[in-house]
Structure formats: C-alpha cells, structure tokens
Amino acid sequence: MTLNRRRFLQSSLAGAAAAACWLKVPGLARAKGSEELIRMSERPLNYESVRSTFTTRITPVGRFYLRNHFDIPKVDIATWRLKVRGLAEKPLSLSLADLERMPQAKVEAVLQCAGNGRGLFTPQVPGVQWRFGAMGNAEWTGVRLKDVLALAGPKQDAAFVQLQGAEKPAMSATPKFIRAIPLAKAIHPDTLLALKMNGKPLALNRGSPARLVLPGWVGDDWVRALVDVEIRSDEPKTFYYDTAYRFPVAPGAPGAAIPADQMKPMTTINVKSLLGSLKDGDVLPPGVHPLAGVAFSGEAGIDRVELSFDAGKSWTAADLDGPATPYGFRVFRHAWKAEPGSYEVACRATDSNGATQPETPVWNPGGYLFNAFDRVKVEVRS
Amino acid sequence: MTRPIVTAALLFGAAAWAADKPTALDERTKALVEGQLPDDPARPLVQGKCMLCHTGEYLTQQRLTEGQWQKTVEKMRKFGTPATDEEAKTIVGYLARNWTPDLPPPRLVRAPLPRGSIPGK
Numbered sequence: 001m002t003l004n005r006r007r008f009l010q011s012s013l014a015g016a017a018a019a020a021c022w023l024k025v026p027g028l029a030r031a032k033g034s035e036e037l038i039r040m041s042e043r044p045l046n047y048e049s050v051r052s053t054f055t056t057r058i059t060p061v062g063r064f065y066l067r068n069h070f071d072i073p074k075v076d077i078a079t080w081r082l083k084v085r086g087l088a089e090k091p092l093s094l095s096l097a098d099l100e101r102m103p104q105a106k107v108e109a110v111l112q113c114a115g116n117g118r119g120l121f122t123p124q125v126p127g128v129q130w131r132f133g134a135m136g137n138a139e140w141t142g143v144r145l146k147d148v149l150a151l152a153g154p155k156q157d158a159a160f161v162q163l164q165g166a167e168k169p170a171m172s173a174t175p176k177f178i179r180a181i182p183l184a185k186a187i188h189p190d191t192l193l194a195l196k197m198n199g200k201p202l203a204l205n206r207g208s209p210a211r212l213v214l215p216g217w218v219g220d221d222w223v224r225a226l227v228d229v230e231i232r233s234d235e236p237k238t239f240y241y242d243t244a245y246r247f248p249v250a251p252g253a254p255g256a257a258i259p260a261d262q263m264k265p266m267t268t269i270n271v272k273s274l275l276g277s278l279k280d281g282d283v284l285p286p287g288v289h290p291l292a293g294v295a296f297s298g299e300a301g302i303d304r305v306e307l308s309f310d311a312g313k314s315w316t317a318a319d320l321d322g323p324a325t326p327y328g329f330r331v332f333r334h335a336w337k338a339e340p341g342s343y344e345v346a347c348r349a350t351d352s353n354g355a356t357q358p359e360t361p362v363w364n365p366g367g368y369l370f371n372a373f374d375r376v377k378v379e380v381r382s
Numbered sequence: 383m384t385r386p387i388v389t390a391a392l393l394f395g396a397a398a399w400a401a402d403k404p405t406a407l408d409e410r411t412k413a414l415v416e417g418q419l420p421d422d423p424a425r426p427l428v429q430g431k432c433m434l435c436h437t438g439e440y441l442t443q444q445r446l447t448e449g450q451w452q453k454t455v456e457k458m459r460k461f462g463t464p465a466t467d468e469e470a471k472t473i474v475g476y477l478a479r480n481w482t483p484d485l486p487p488p489r490l491v492r493a494p495l496p497r498g499s500i501p502g503k
Contacts, residue, residue, distance in 0.1 A: 035500070039493040041439040050492065062500050072498060119443075124483055126454050129443045170435040171462030204498035 035062030040128050044068035045205060048133030054276030055292040057321065057329050058108075059136030061198055066205055067113045067134060067219065069177050069240075073166035075225050077209050082148075082193075086162070086230035089153030096209045099195060102143045107190045109215035109327035110137045110296045111222055112269055114245055117361070117370025123255040125367040132274055132374070137296070137329040140213040142194035146187040149231070154183065157233040161186040163212060166225040175239035179221045180232070181214065185267075190215045190327070193226065215327035216299035218266045218369070220245045241265065247368050254363035268298030271357055272371045273305055273332070273349035282378040289336045291318075293374075294329040297351035301325060304350040305332035311344040312359060312373070324352065338380040348373035414480055415489050417442040424476035431465050431473065432458070441477060443488040448478035 037047035047066045053059060077096055084092040112135035119129030128134075149161070162180040169176065185191060192213040195201060202208040207224025214221050220240075235241065246263035273295035295302040301324025306315035318332040332347070348357040361372040410420065417439055419425050432441060446454070455474050459465055465473065497503065 035495045036492045037495060038490050039439070040443065040490065042437045042496075044436060045496050047493065047496070048490075062495055064499075066496065066499060119487070124445045126444055126446055126450055128440075129488065169461070173460070173462030174435070175461070200501045203501045203503075205496060206499070 035060075037063070037065065038133060040130065044070055045072060046128050048130055049136060051132060051274070051279050052276055053133070053136075054274045054294045054329075055331070057137060057294070057331050058198060059138060059329075061138070061200070061203065061206065064111075064136040064138065064197075064206075065113070065134045067128070068167070070167045070169045070174075072205055073168065073225055075166050075204070075208060080166075080209055080225075080227070082210065082226055082229065084148060084152040084229045084231070086232050087155040087158045088231050089155060090151070092148070092152050094148070096195070099143050099148075099193065099210060102147055104141055104195075105144050105189070105192060106139060106141045107192060107213065107215050107327065108137065108139050108325055109190075109213060110135060110269065110329060111213075111219050112136075112272075112296075114218040114220050114266055114368040115366070117372075118367030120370055120372070121254075121361065121363055121367050123363075125365055127367055134219075135272075135274075135296075137294070138197050139199065140192055140194040141196035141199070142192040142210065142213070144189055145191045145193050145212070146189060148193060148229070149187060152231065154231045158231045159183055160232045160235055162228075162230040162232055162236050163221065163223040163226060164228040164230075165207070165211075165223045166227045177223070177240050178236055178238040179223055179245075180236050180241055181217075181221050183231075185214060185217070216268050218245075218269055220266065244366070245368070246366065248362070248364050251362045252364075258365060266368060269296065270369050270371045271295075271297035271300070271302075271349050271351040271355045273302075273347045273357065274374045275345060275347050275376055278345055278376045278378055280377050282376075284338055284378060284380050286338055286340050286380055286382060289338050291334045291336050291345075293318075293332055293347055295320075295332055295347075295349035296327075296329050297349065297353075297355065299326060300351035300353045300355070302330040302349055303352050305330075306348055306350075307334050307336075308346040308348075309336070309343050311375075312346050315348070318347070340380050340382065342377070342379055344375055344377050346373050346375045411486065414442070415486050417488060420480055422476055424472045427465075427469055428473055428476055431463050431469065434463065435461075439488075442481065443490075444477075444481050445483050445485050445487075446477075446481060447483060448474065451477040451481075 040046040045066045045068045049065045053063045082094045116130045116134035118127050119131045160180045164178050193210050194213045211224040212222050247266045248258045249262050252258050275293040277292045295305045305318040307318050308315050318334040321331040350356040357371050357373045361370045451474050455470050
C-alpha cells in the first residue's frame with residue numbers, strides 16, 4: 001500500500017539532520033535597499049532582481065524576482081483546497097487550516113528560474129531574456145510534502161507526483177502548467193509545501209496560500225498556489241513536462257538542434273556565483289574596495305569562491321561567510337586593493353562535490369542552467 | 383570654377399550621407415533597444431494578436447533569426463493565437479526584420495514591485 005517504513009524512517013532522520021544544521025546557522029543577514037526589480041515583462045509578471053541584491057545570504061521578499069507563464073490566479077484562501085488524488089488509498093481535499101494544523105518545518109533554499117542567464121547565451125535562444133537576477137535565497141516554512149502524501153497513502157506502484165497550481169492560461173488552447181517530480185524527491189524531508197517565505201505568509205505573487213519548495217532543484221517544479229497533486233506511476237505527457245524544461249543529456253554544438261530523446265527534465269541547480277557589489281560600467285576611485293557576492297549549488301554546499309581581476313588569467317580565493325548550507329546562498333567577500341586601470345572582474349565557485357563553474361556555459365535550446373563564471377567590467381581612476 | 387563646385391557638392395553629399403545614414407540607423411536601433419514597436423503595416427496585427435496574452439516586452443527583448451521567429455509564431459498559434467497563415471507570415475516578417483541577432487541588447491528598466499508581491503501590499 002503505502003511508502004514503506006524504512007523509506008519514511010530514512011527521510012525523517014535526514015529531516016532531523018537538516019533541521020539541526022539549519023539551527024546551527026547564526027543570525028541571518030538581510031539585504032537592505034529599495035523594493036525595486038528590473039522589469040522583463042509586465043504581463044505576465046516577469047521581473048529580475050537588481051544585481052546589488054546579491055550581497056547577503058537571505059534575499060528580502062521585496063527584492064526577490066518574479067517569474068510567471070500566465071496571469072496571477074485570484075485565489076480565495078477561504079475556499080482554496082489542495083486535492084491529493086491518483087494512486088492514493090485515501091484521496092484528500094485539504095484547506096489552509098488543515099495544513100496549518102500539521103507539523104511545520106523550515107528550510108533555507110535558493111529558488112532559481114531554470115532560464116536564469118538565458119539572455120547571456122550565444123547563439124541567442126527565445127524566451128524571457130533573464131541575465132543574472134532570476135534567483136534568490138529564502139527561508140521557507142510549511143508542511144513536509146511527505147506528511148501530506150502519508151495522509152493520502154500512496155499505492156505500491158506510485159513513482160511520480162504530478163503538480164498543478166491555480167494559474168490558468170489566457171487561451172484555452174495553451175497547455176496548462178503541469179509538472180511532475182519523482183516520488184523520492186517528493187518524500188524527501190526537506191521538500192515542503194511552504195506557507196511562509198522569510199517568516200511571513202506567502203504573498204499573492206509568491207504562490208499564496210501554498211507553494212512547493214524543492215531545495216536544490218530548479219524553479220520549474222516549485223509550483224505556486226498548488227491545487228492538485230496526482231500520485232502517478234508514470235510521467236505526464238504534457239507540454240511543460242514532456243517538451244519544455246528539458247536539458248541535453250550530453251552537450252551539443254552551440255546552435256545545433258538536439259533530438260527530443262536526447263533531452264531530459266532538469267533536477268538540481270548547478271554551481272554558480274555572482275558579484276553583487278560591482279556592476280558593469282562602475283567607476284571606482286583607487287583604494288581598497290570591499291567586494292561581496294553570493295555562491296550556491298543545488299544540493300551541495302559551496303567550498304570555494306575565487307576572484308579574478310585580469311579576465312580569468314589568475315585567481316584569488318575569496319573569504320566565505322559562515323558554514324556552508326546545503327541549499328542556500330553562501331556569501332563571499334574580498335577586500336580589493338584597486339589600482340588605476342580597466343578591469344574585468346570575474347568570480348567562480350566550486351562546490352563540495354568538486355564541480356567548478358566553467359568559462360563557457362553548456363549551450364542548450366531552452367537557454368537553461370547558465371553557469372559560466374560571472375564577469376563585470378569596471379574602471380578604477382582618480 | 384566647376385571643379386570646386388563639384389568637389390563641394392560631393393563633399394556636401396558625402397557629409398549629408400554620413401550624417402544621415404548613421405543617424406537614421408541609430409534612431410531606429412535606439413527605438414528597438416528601448417522596446418518600441420516600429421511603425422509598420424504589420425504593427426497593428428502584432429499588437430492585436432501577440433498581445434492578447436502578453437505585453438510587448440516579451441517580443442522586443444528577443445534577438446532571433448527568421449527561423450527562430452517562425453518557430454516561435456507557430457508555437458504561439460498552437461497555443462491559441464488566432465492568426466491565419468497569411469497573418470502569421472506578416473507577423474514573422476515584421477519580427478524578423480526588426481529583432482535580429484545583431485541588434486544590441488534590450489534596455490531594461492527598474493520598476494517598483496508589482497502589487498501582491500509582498501504580504502499585505
């Protein structure tokens with residue numbers, strides 16, 4: 001009938017370990033600054049964060065990017081229900097109050113749009129031309145998805161969990177935004193049905209009243225205003241799962257078509273870093289400048305961040321704040337003794353699995369998972 | 383006497399061409415980079431069809447080949463955009479003439495947070 005006991009025991013222990021790790025982390029620094037974003041499109045709402053946002057570990061909600069395929073759904077919280085159905089012993093219809101009564105868990109994790117950096121690929125590919133700001137790190141609080149699934153009792157052949165939010169396309173012919181994740185990720189103790197972001201209830205545009213949080217995984221599965229969970233034995237044949245959001249199994253030549261059977265759904269975020277305290281075109285006086293930025297990598301912590309001031313010819317290790325967190329931003333810092341001249345400042349991170357950001361990203365037709373090292377051109381002069 | 387006049391005329395002509403050409407190109411490029419839809423018989427069609435579901439930035443930030451525009455418009459028709467074959471051809475032509483791979487990147491602007499992005503606001 002349901003998930004076996006060992007699986008649940010393992011996931012519960014892992015959850016306790018993750019919670020303990022989270023509790024050890026010192027006070028969370030929060031970025032200050034105006035509540036502004038960079039508009040990519042007004043309808044649907046697509047806004048990226050300003051580069052200067054990325055100097056602190058937690059991204060404030062007011063500076064956190066927005067990504068939508070469709071218009072924001074008008075959800076009436078009083079009547080909202082989450083249905084859990086499919087291969088379930090006991091199908092469910094849960095209200096927000098039902099979820100609030102369940103044990104609440106907390107996890108800090110980066111939410112990053114799979115297309116963050118799409119606008120930096122050559123040759124260019126269609127889609128929202130995100131540059132660097134379709135990412136952010138937040139504290140998410142809510143119910144473990146595994147607890148919800150346990151109430152429903154997945155049947156023996158359950159293998160995938162299909163997810164659908166309240167959003168609807170403007171045209172009836174447009175495919176609905178339906179995603180799916182393997183059951184193993186759904187029952188991971190850090191996978192949440194979040195009700196809060198940075199300690200406050202989710203705002204309308206953030207997926208109120210409940211959204212998926214899949215720590216370490218790209219944002220396409222972090223379905224907002226979740227209304228339908230279908231436990232399945234197979235993967236759905238829907239556009240946003242079967243065709244879109246797929247990445248090549250092996251890199252191909254930039255610009256070359258890749259056969260559909262050589263594409264697979266994305267899962268974990270790849271290693272990445274971004275300089276938050278400099279931007280292209282900055283003119284700085286000679287002297288010491290404190291630089292800061294953030295680094296992160298899917299389900300691995302950040303081990304090292306290096307900076308280059310000569311377009312990648314030589315590298316200097318940056319200082320890292322605090323202990324590595326499994327899924328969050330790690331802030332890096334460096335006191336740069338800047339002498340007059342023109343500079344291309346670059347940063348690159350290495351994660352605990354030894355993966356390092358490449359100089360050139362893996363080109364792909366969807367423009368996903370850009371993680372070439374970050375570069376900023378600045379002038380130093382009196 | 384004739385020679386200086388011809389030379390002056392040539393110089394004037396060259397200067398006018400030099401002044402005219404780059405300026406005209408810069409104005410057009412500037413407008414495209416800023417996200418404007420150039421005046422064109424196809425513009426009302428694009429506004430009427432493409433903007434049923436999204437605002438203009440969705441297309442003005444793209445820098446695509448004609449083949450990529452063709453595929454994009456076909457995808458949108460499958461998604462429900464009510465355009466005939468002839469209208470689709472006109473739309474593709476307009477997009478491919480303007481938002482080309484060699485166009486400079488779009489000028490993106492900062493904007494206040496849309497309503498509903500922060501609890502209670």
